[in-house]
Amino acid sequence: MTDPRRPLTWPDYARAQFRLSWKVFWRNRRSTFIGFLLPVLLDLAVATPLRGKELGGVNAAAYTTLGFVGFALVTAFINLLNGIVARRDDLVLKRLRGTEVPPSAVLAGQFGAAGAVLLLQVLLLGALAVLWFDAPLPTDPLLALVVLGAGFLLFALLAAALSGLTPGAEATPMVATPVLLLSMFAGGVATPVGSLPDWLQAPAHALPLTPVVEALRTAWFGRAFGAESWSGPPLPGLGLLDTWAHAAPSLLLLAAWTAAAAALTRRLFRWEPRHA
Template identity: 30%
Template structure:
């Protein structure tokens, strides 16, 4: 099982390296988005949130990076492999459906973990941001976000006809997460009713765990448990959607 997934992962990594657009999205776009977050947060009063604009930008940048590296890349990868009949051919071999989907996701997972670590290390070593206050929450939030976004990518690929249309079908989650999950504007400074609704969005729980793990001061254990449960619920729903609706043959 491990060998089959490793072989799929190596093949997918080769294709990723050859795809300049995908490689740019995975490696450079997250850094650009952190800069965008930093400039936008300079104009926001973060006193109520208990963090600086730089801290908010870097912690939000971790989750934005997960969206770009895992979700956007994987939707295109799944759709491309399906339309090229790669997924159909793989199903005729020994690999299970889960192994095929996981093996395809492996390069994105490795990149996401590496870039998460890079953002944290650079923030602490070069930008004088405090070290992670609760590393277990930070790591747990990143891993939970990766699993959720893999499942969401599979669910989105099910309704995406072509690689070109993936730019459209991925846009709702990207925009909703950027605006409502606390990446650009921490939920602490939003009106209570708006913040309560935003807490139910897919990436809000992940953002809460990541920010609490790095910066601390994210409320009591009940708040963190609620964030984790919300993220887990979205993951379970997304996995069910993949099992029910994912298509292995080209959409005609």
């Protein structure tokens, strides 16, 4: 417990915002379904029929499950977008900005709660991949954590930036749905980008989720993912250093997207409703 006689510090404020965002998330059935259960249910529906099949030299069901681990970043984005816009429209953000609470602590607490939900999803989906779909344990856990952390930061910043373009809570589906559909069908989640039409592959590789999914699969399976297709041969295995070298272009693309998202957040983020 916090000593009431001690002046509050930045971690105290961020912790309080974390607890508030955490409680609000789990009390809202809609956010719980979309923000937590949706990737798991979609994975069970899509990956289960693929048991016993191979893609790129690995179990196709486990390959798809790793795609839905990446897709959990999109549901974290939707969770954050909904939460930020709702708090802004209810004037919560405006009131907080008028207090001694640092603005960065407000966002850090909300980002932290979304990150904790994502961690639970990753653990659940990872357990499904290993225990139900017979995936091996991750070849390079450190690279997997780096990719997931970088991907979460990117999608959290995108949520903060796009919240500034969202007129109100009723309009969040109009912003979130295109991101969800593009990520689901062109981000390499359920089907490899190499199986898309030739004219669509280059734009698909440039989407923000694609480098996360490809680098995550490389880190988990130790293979050179990125050019695989359903009809292609098994991908070559990689050594520990080679996995980082192969994932480097994906990490650079993530860094570029993150820098752009940070710039957009600084420019677009609003603490007050448009009509305020």
